[in-house]
Amino acid sequence: MNRKVLLVGLGIAAPLLxxxxxxxxxxxxxxxxxxxxxxxxxxxxxxxxxNVVDLADLRGQPVIxxxxxxxxxxxxxxxxxxxxxxxxxxxxIAFLGIVFQDDPDLIEEFNAENGSWGPSLVDDxxxxxxxxxxxxxxETFFIDRDGVIVDKAIGAVSPDxxxxxxxxxxxxPAEATG
Amino acid sequence: xxxxxxxPRPDRRRSTSSxxxxxxxxxxxxxxxxxxxxxxxxxxxxxLPPPAEGEGRQGLGIEASxxxxxxxxxxxxxxxxxxxxxxxxxEIRCPKCQALSIADSGAQSAQAMREQARSLLAAGYTRxxxxxxxxxxxGEFVLLKPRxxxxxxxxxxxxxxxxxxxxxxxxxxxxxxxxGGDEALEPxxxxxxxxxxx
Numbered sequence: 001m002n003r004k005v006l007l008v009g010l011g012i013a014a015p016l017l018x019x020x021x022x023x024x025x026x027x028x029x030x031x032x033x034x035x036x037x038x039x040x041x042x043x044x045x046x047x048x049x050x051n052v053v054d055l056a057d058l059r060g061q062p063v064i065x066x067x068x069x070x071x072x073x074x075x076x077x078x079x080x081x082x083x084x085x086x087x088x089x090x091x092x093i094a095f096l097g098i099v100f101q102d103d104p105d106l107i108e109e110f111n112a113e114n115g116s117w118g119p120s121l122v123d124d125x126x127x128x129x130x131x132x133x134x135x136x137x138x139e140t141f142f143i144d145r146d147g148v149i150v151d152k153a154i155g156a157v158s159p160d161x162x163x164x165x166x167x168x169x170x171x172x173p174a175e176a177t178g
Numbered sequence: 179x180x181x182x183x184x185x186p187r188p189d190r191r192r193s194t195s196s197x198x199x200x201x202x203x204x205x206x207x208x209x210x211x212x213x214x215x216x217x218x219x220x221x222x223x224x225x226l227p228p229p230a231e232g233e234g235r236q237g238l239g240i241e242a243s244x245x246x247x248x249x250x251x252x253x254x255x256x257x258x259x260x261x262x263x264x265x266x267x268x269e270i271r272c273p274k275c276q277a278l279s280i281a282d283s284g285a286q287s288a289q290a291m292r293e294q295a296r297s298l299l300a301a302g303y304t305r306x307x308x309x310x311x312x313x314x315x316x317g318e319f320v321l322l323k324p325r326x327x328x329x330x331x332x333x334x335x336x337x338x339x340x341x342x343x344x345x346x347x348x349x350x351x352x353x354x355x356x357x358g359g360d361e362a363l364e365p366x367x368x369x370x371x372x373x374x375x376x
Contacts, residue, residue, distance in 0.1 A: 019332065022329075031316070032317060033317065034313075034314055034315070034316075035314075041245060043239065043240040044240075045239065124239070125239070125290055125293065126286065126290035127239050127240050127290070127294060128239065129287070129290070130290060130312075130315060131240050131245070131315060133273075133314075133317065134273070135274070135316070136273065136274060
């Protein structure tokens, strides 16, 4: 009888443990983007000064798009790194910031205090954030010369990830773009 | 003739068959989980053709319609549109407050998504196209009701399997209890058999 109870217990517990084990392998806050490997949705947005940026115009150059806001603490954390990245790869990689549900005045104030690593584009209505499937700031999309999203960072981007993806983007030969 | 003393006891046979049943169930469950795990995600309809040259330059923002293709339905308006928006919104998870649908959430993201759904439905896109649009952007996680495929099949199949196996175990138990009465008479029946044959 004890053996039978053990078997029943194992029969029920083992699959459940297997499922739990599978679940624990993933951070529930991190949802893989289905957009990796797909063409980046094109957009046309104006920055705080009214200068219009069209993503299509940047085809042929790697682009890093960062959705951010002043109320987002990880955005402050990654700000110096993005500043350094924009300096290091100036003219090689385009850095674009898209303001995620924030007041343009606060953005302007933040940039005046901390410096700016790229244009802060205003996404009225949040349509661009929806097109990129943004759950919350900061999220960073890495786009290659062909306009394809090759990677995405959720939360503050790390120096290792930025360096690794930037090197990959720059390693793509410019003449291979179509 | 009654069985001899060397025949395996019925309770042992039943115990063995129960164990085999459970082992089969566990094996089936493991096999289903392994199969589902190994399955590649189902290909989604290609809603993301590369934008054509010059598209989306008329105004600021982004044109979802360029990525959705042609509307497959008819443009909705008024109460019909409100109802359709509510239907779509009830199916989509709010990305900010993940336990709520965008219909129930007051978050700015949810509001933006409701507005997006409204403009697409008003332009003639069908419910499936609009839900598919959000799924393509956010992944399957954005659907409050997961699709019945891959690992999700376990969620759909497990309750039925558990009820089935539980039912079989109950039936087996009841049968055993009923047969248990006959077994209690076994020594007396053997005695009668012996006495009548001698």
